[in-house]
Amino acid sequence: MTHLDHTRLLASGSTGSAVTELVVPALLLRAPEASWSQLVHVYVPSGPTVAFSGRDLRSPGIAAATAVAHAAGFATVVRSPGGRMVAYDSGAVVIDHLDRTTGIEHAGSATFAANAESHVRVLRDLGDLDARVGEVNGEYCPGEYSINVGGVAKVVGSAQRVTATGSLFSTVVQVSVSPRVRAVIEDVSDALGYDLRRSSIAGVADHSPGLTADVVAAAFVADYRERLGMVDGKVPAEVVAHASVANGVSPFHVDDWTRAHPAPTV
Template identity: 65%
Template sequence: MPRDDAPLLVTGPDHDRRSAAADLALPAVLLRAASSTWSELVHVQVAGGPTVAFTRRDLRSPGIARATAVARAAGFETVVRSPGGRMVAYDDGAVVVDHLTRTADRHGTFERNAEQHAAVLRSLGDVDARVGEVPGEYCPGEFSVNVGGRVKVVGSAQRITGTGALFSTVVQVVVDDHVREVIRDVSAALGYELRESTIAGLADVAPGVTPQQVATALADDYRRRLDGVDTEHDPAALAHAAAAASEPVTDLPLDVDAWARAHPLA
């Protein structure tokens, strides 16, 4: 029998195609749901449609309206995600991991998960996955995961509230030219320096690897090291987060954390 406090693991899509607003609002809603009974929850899924996930730091850039317009013109849905860092663009060639806890061990969570993510990537082929920032990468971070010190393939960010912490990870598996161009053009609109040569997906160095393979490997790793129990998201939380997609469109992307604060889950 699983422990009452065993970490919960949700895998696979919850839907045929939800909006990016709904997808990114869900962890923000869950993080702020004081009535939730779980102590730790991990959601691993292949990403949905083309998305540019901005951050509050991006909102302070004088180029945010231009960056939003550039992303939308390219066919990407724009959202301000709950965790920090800088913008990231992805589509269904990526895998997204949301790790929610009722504790807030900021540095420890980053370091442990980054090392584990690198180990998982190394297990998928001849991949020299390392933890560390590549000079000139998009959304730079100490605990990015790169390949051979040349290209970034994993980025992570965290959000801490009074109810716990959300650690989110985007693993770029297949990065097509459309995604590369959006990362380049949106970064330019925001005034961020970027070396385009640092943009890559895991499949660029391990041909044949698919997003589903990566999602499965990551889920297996979380299941093993956390002794997690497989479950599904609360339908009420899914329905509640879906309402974020109905917010009126403005010149700026929807801030899902602000939306979650204003629309708490009952």
């Protein structure tokens, strides 16, 4: 690895299709060189996506779950970070935080806790939201550091991937949960054999009407800019171009493709 630039870049806007959006951070994570120390990408997804994890692939119901998602019009992708399945569309906000200064020794609950507390503060500032850190009973993709509203419904979930070249901390903020997203979370969870309390599915707009994905995305961009002293930039165009040709069988496996098609220098 070359000398690491301490630039912290903040980018926004979708990079393309559901596959491209999930391949880009995986490529950036594995790139052997980078001209930045941290890169945060905040975007509203381009279309309906079911993002599986490696853990989901071990379920005997994965074929049925993939078929259910396809029938509902969702792209199916196996993302790089862990956790369990999450579904979203353009009513959500995704935040990918890449950090070249951290490694395996920094992985763990402290990273989840710090990010959750920061994200809770952003949501509370957006409106009259009783946002809290903690898992609620029967939530999808359960996690100790999920963010809920009122201790009843989950609105934010995060997952992490750490490699020898850094870490990727990915967060999905459900702003407006459409009927199709709700239905696919329910049906895919059933196919995978996961317990789910259906009333635990919600978006922040259910509790603070008027909030939109664009408004929430802008709030997170402003927070990262101020809190981490980030400078506005762009996701490297050569990486986006490289990711845009990614294709394969469904569900598309991000890690398999990125290992076979390494990214250019970023």
